[in-house]
Structures are given as structure tokens and as C-alpha cells.
Amino acid sequence: MSEVELREVGVDYKSLGRTVTAIDGIDLKIPDGDALSIIGPSGCGKSTLLYALSGLIRPTRGSIKINGGELSGQRRETALILQDYGLFPWNTVFDNAALGLRVRHVHKDEINAEVEKILRRLGLWDMRDRYPAQLSGGQRQRVAIARSLALNPDLLLMDEPFSSLDALTREELQNTVLEIWRERNLNGKNSSNGGSGVEPLTIVLVTHSIEEAAFLGKRIAVMGMDPGRVIKMVGNNGMGEVEYRNTSAFYNRCAGLRGILKDGAKEVVGVE
Amino acid sequence: MSKAKGYLGAAVTLFIIWYALATLLNTRALPTPVSALSDFFRLLPGDLPWHFAVSLYRVGLSIILGVLLALPAGLILGREESIDRFFAPLIFILYPIPKVVFLPILLLLLGLGNLSKIVLITVIVFFQILVTTRDAAREIPNQTVLSMKSLGATGWHIYKHVVYPASLPKMFTALRIAAGTAIAVLFFAESFATQDGLGYFIVDAWSRINYPDMFGGIMAMAIMGIIIYELLDLIERRLCPWTKL
Numbered sequence: 179m180s181e182v183e184l185r186e187v188g189v190d191y192k193s194l195g196r197t198v199t200a201i202d203g204i205d206l207k208i209p210d211g212d213a214l215s216i217i218g219p220s221g222c223g224k225s226t227l228l229y230a231l232s233g234l235i236r237p238t239r240g241s242i243k244i245n246g247g248e249l250s251g252q253r254r255e256t257a258l259i260l261q262d263y264g265l266f267p268w269n270t271v272f273d274n275a276a277l278g279l280r281v282r283h284v285h286k287d288e289i290n291a292e293v294e295k296i297l298r299r300l301g302l303w304d305m306r307d308r309y310p311a312q313l314s315g316g317q318r319q320r321v322a323i324a325r326s327l328a329l330n331p332d333l334l335l336m337d338e339p340f341s342s343l344d345a346l347t348r349e350e351l352q353n354t355v356l357e358i359w360r361e362r363n364l365n366g367k368n369s370s371n372g373g374s375g376v377e378p379l380t381i382v383l384v385t386h387s388i389e390e391a392a393f394l395g396k397r398i399a400v401m402g403m404d405p406g407r408v409i410k411m412v413g414n415n416g417m418g419e420v421e422y423r424n425t426s427a428f429y430n431r432c433a434g435l436r437g438i439l440k441d442g443a444k445e446v447v448g449v450e
Numbered sequence: 451m452s453k454a455k456g457y458l459g460a461a462v463t464l465f466i467i468w469y470a471l472a473t474l475l476n477t478r479a480l481p482t483p484v485s486a487l488s489d490f491f492r493l494l495p496g497d498l499p500w501h502f503a504v505s506l507y508r509v510g511l512s513i514i515l516g517v518l519l520a521l522p523a524g525l526i527l528g529r530e531e532s533i534d535r536f537f538a539p540l541i542f543i544l545y546p547i548p549k550v551v552f553l554p555i556l557l558l559l560l561g562l563g564n565l566s567k568i569v570l571i572t573v574i575v576f577f578q579i580l581v582t583t584r585d586a587a588r589e590i591p592n593q594t595v596l597s598m599k600s601l602g603a604t605g606w607h608i609y610k611h612v613v614y615p616a617s618l619p620k621m622f623t624a625l626r627i628a629a630g631t632a633i634a635v636l637f638f639a640e641s642f643a644t645q646d647g648l649g650y651f652i653v654d655a656w657s658r659i660n661y662p663d664m665f666g667g668i669m670a671m672a673i674m675g676i677i678i679y680e681l682l683d684l685i686e687r688r689l690c691p692w693t694k695l
Contacts, residue, residue, distance in 0.1 A: 234596055258600035260593060268615035268692045277611060278601035309692045329601070 179245055180255065180333040180380045182208035182231065187240035188405070189226050200226040201406035204240070206399065210332075211363045211378030213417070215395025217385055217435065218442075223406025224384045228337050231382060232258045244333070253333070254282070257326030261338045264322040265310045272297070272306040275324040282329075296324045300354065316347035323354065336383045340390065352393055353420050355381070359394075360418065388439070392431045393423055400435065402442040409442050457676065481662050489662035490669050498651065502670045504564075505648040509636045509678070512568050513629060516575025521621060524580045525613050528587025538584075545581060549574045550638055557643060567639040567647075574635055575628045582624035586617035619693045622686045629678050633671065648674070 188202040201223035208214050216224045229235045230242060233252040242249040257278075265274050275297060279289045297303040300320050310318050319339055326334060336355075340348040362379035383394050391398050395414055402409040412435065416427045465483040472482040481489075490498075527534045527541075553570055560566040590613060598612045640649025648671050655663035687694055 229596075232600055234599055252599070252602060254602060256600075258597075260597050260600075262593065264597045266594070266598075266612065266615070268618075268690070269611075277598075281601050281603045281607050281611070309695055311692065311695050325601070 179210050179377060180208075181210045181245050182206070182333070182380070182382075183241075183243045184208075184231075185241050185243075187227075187230060187237045187242060189223070189230055189235065190238040191226075199405040201230075202239075203405075203407050206408065208380060208382065211380055213359055213381045213383075213394060213396040215383045215385060215391035215398045215414075216401060217388065217391040217398060217439070218401030218406070219403060219439070220386060221406075222401045222403045224401050225337050226406065227401075228258075228335050228382065228384045231333075232256055232335050234258075254329070255331050256333045256335065257329045257331035259319075259322050259326050259334070259336045259339045261341055265318055265325070267310050270307050270309055271302055271313070271321050271324075274310070274321050275302075275328050278325060278329045292330075293324075293328055296327050300324050300327075314347070315343050316351060319343065319351055320354070323351070323358075327358065332377050332379060334379060334381045336381070338385055339383075341385070341387065348390075349423070352390060355383075355394060356418070356420065388432050388435045389423075392428060392435060393417060398435065400438045400442065410438050412438070478659075478661055481665055485662055486665035486669065490666040493663065493666045498666060498670055501646055501648050501651040501667070502674065504646045505636060505640065505671075506674055506677070508564060508567050508640075508647065509571060509629075509632050509674070512571035512636075513575050513625070513632060513678070515568070515572045516628070517579055517621075517625065519572070520576045520579035521583055524583025524621075525587045525609060525617060527580070528584040528590075528617070529609075529613055534584070541577070541580065541584075545577050549577070550635055553639060562643050567636065567644075570639055571632045571635055575625075575632055578628040578631065579621060579624050583617050583621050586620040587613050590616045615690075619686075619690050622682065622690065625682060626679065629682065630675075633675055633678070637671070 184204050184206040187204040187206075189200045191198045191200055204227060206214075216227065218224050226235070230237050231249075233249055233256065236250075244253065266277070269277065272293060276289050276293045279292065284292075294303065297306055300323060302317070302320055302324060305313065305317065310321070313321070322339065340351050343351065359379055359381050362376060381394070383390070385391050385394075392414060394417070396417055398412040398414055399408045400410045400412065401407065412431075414431060416422055416425070416431065422428050468480075468483045472480045527537055549570060552573075553566070556566040556570055560569060594612055594616065595608060598608050603611060636647070637649040637652070640647035641653045644650050648667050652664055652667035652671070655661070655667060
């Protein structure tokens, strides 16, 4: 389970002796099993927000609670996918996917079984002995997904995971993420499935792509700049099917988001 | 096998240039490769292999010791700023000093045997590897470390899974350069106050104005270089397979 609550969260950076406020006054409730997209212009602090959620950086102000407990450092059940640098070039596909479990001292047989299952699920099993340099960009991010799923997370954080991929590969991987989210959240409700250990998966996705935010976000948080803050929360109950991408509701949603982003940008100009 | 062909081709090319030069100069100081080669093989049953083995032992052990000491030290200095702040100035003061100037002190303290030579070469290899691995460890992108941390890794795991493999290829580059310096210094260290090693063999032949013997020793030194470089290559291929894709 992962119920996330942020209250008045702010993060300051020290940069060249000056204090820069990356985000400020963030109030967010992310219920268990949610799919939240965070979208905003470059430099609005959306990645900072994600790192704070992951426990990798500590907020300067405010509180982040997960399941009611104050977040202090990293949780075992939180996985993070980064845009680049995520995979290690010196590890094979298999070793990359197994790394999180190895660091957690999981038994070797268990690692092998778990990693095989996930690599097969993502169509990577035949490439298990290859190095990242021998993979396409899409395959690499697939491995990154495999690596985070191997940790069996209940909270999956993604920082612009597909922004360096070509359009079709990007959509393919978005479909994969959507499927995984749906599987986990249907199984959680459906006890006859037998997968008794399957819990809902909460996804928080940071992106600068309007389409990606609308496709993968059941709710979309639009961020503005200086300081980075949430300027609008948009409900997006239409998401959940691969076909959603081709509907007029999707186009309208994207257009709506575009408008909010533009207004947010204007607002900043207006202040100055 | 193509590698052996490469070496053969290089040797033939060198011998042709050498032959032309020797014929042109027509001096006893530069024998033709034919006479040098025949002398080299004449020396093989003699004590040349012994001197060769002594030199290879000295330089090989020094390289191993230098790497074993410098690699962990460099990685730690590169990642731990508080330790680096203290040691970096020390390293930068010592690094540019040609370490051979310490040979007289080493001979005095450690004697004329193997130890003084091994310590001298170890120190030289140590500094070259230290400076490179320190820089390599510093240059690891913060994102890479964050990615490892996001998997729940701390301290030792970050060194084992990120810092060490990320720095290893650069360490090998430094090691190839250091190996060349090590052989050059070995020659210098063996050229006085000793009775064994290729350095001694070459200088001894020189002082007896026995140029064919001298060139036999030089050829043995070239062969030692090839052995060391090929071994390094083999080890790198084993330890860094991802760089050879």
C-alpha cells in the first residue's frame, strides 16, 4: 500500500552560494493505486519533487507522509526510473534487472526466478546477456522498467522516462506501463485471481509531454514556475485504455492542458 | 592470430629500417639486425633468460602492488570530499617530482637488492594510477549514483556496483602509460649497483663495448614490454567486457 500526502513541501538548493527555491508550498494527496502525472515547463522543479518523493532528497520545508508515516530516506517499496543514466553499462540486462534485489541481499535463487519472470514479461529474456550498449533506446528503458519492477514496488516514480525515445517506441512503452498499472490495480481488487500478494501500484510520472501526461495520468498536476508549485489539478478519468490515445476526449484533454500550461507561463510574465 | 601477424609485420618493418640504418652508418655501435638476432639466440642458453626473469618479476610485482594500493585509494579520494580535501594537496606536491631522485635514499634504506627497485617502481605506478582513478571517480555523473541509491544501495554497494566499474576502463588506460614508465625506470634502477636484471645486462654489455650483446638485451626488453601489454589487454578484456563490444 502507498498513500502519499505532501504538505507545504518546499525544497531549496544552494547554488554558487545563493539559495534557490526549486519548489514551494506543494500540497498533494496521492491515494493508493493512483496514477498521477506531473507536467510543467523545464525548470519548474518537477524532478525535484519526484526526488523528494523517492526520499533521495530531503525537503527543506513541509512534510511528506507515506501511509501516515513521515518519509525519512528511502523506502524499500519505492522504485525510481530515470531518463538516462539509469542503467549501468557494465552490467548485462540480467544483472541490471537483478541489481536492486542483490543490493537487498535477496537469496540468489529467488533473484533468478523473479528476474526471469519479469524479463519474460517484458520480452527481454532473449537479451539477458547483452550489455546496454547493444540495445536500442526503447529496449534500454524496458530494462529500466524491469529493474524497478523486480523490486516489487507499490510506488513507482518515473522522471521523464521516455523523452529520449522516438514517437512509436515511446507509445509502445507507455502502453506497457499502462498495462502494468492496470494489472496491478485489477489484481488488487480481484481476490479470486490467486495472486494474494499483489498490491495496487501507485504511479507518479514526471513529464514535459502533454500527451504522455494525459495518457498515463488518472490525475494530472500542472506545475508553474518561480517557485515551482502546482497551479492546477486536472481529473482525467477517461484514461486506462490503450485506445484512449485515439479518442477526441484525449485530444480535448491535451488541448485543455496546453491552455493551462500557457496561462501558467503568462502568469509568470505578468508578475514581472 | 591476426594479432601475432600484426607483431610479425611490425618486427619485419622495424628490422628493415634498422638494417638500412646499420648499413648506412656502418658502425660497431649499431650492428645489423641479422647479427643482433643471431646473438640474441646465442644468448638464450646463457644468462639472458635469468636477467629477463628478474626484470619481469620486479616490474610485474611493482605494477600489481601499485594498482592494489592506488585503485582503492583513488576511488575513495574521488568520492569522499572530506578525505580528498586533506590528501589532494599532498598528492599534487608529490606527483610532479620525478620519483627516480629518491633512488639513492631507497638504495641506502632498502639495500641493493630487489626491494629498493620494487618500491621505487611501485611508487611511480601508484601515483599515476592514483591521480587517474581519483579523477575518474570524481567525474561519475551524480545521476548514476542517484540511480544506484534509488535501488536502496548505500556505501559499499555504491563503490562495488558504480564507482569501481565506472572508473576501471580509465584505470587501464593509465596503467598502460604507467607500464611504459615503469620499464624505463626499471632500466635506470638496474643500471648501477646491481648484478642482475636486463638493465644491468645492457649497461654491462655496453661497458664491455659488446654491442651485439647489448642489442640482445634491448630485444629482450622489447619482448618484456609486449608481454606486459598483452597481459594488461587480457585482464582488461576479462574485467571490462562492456568496453570491447
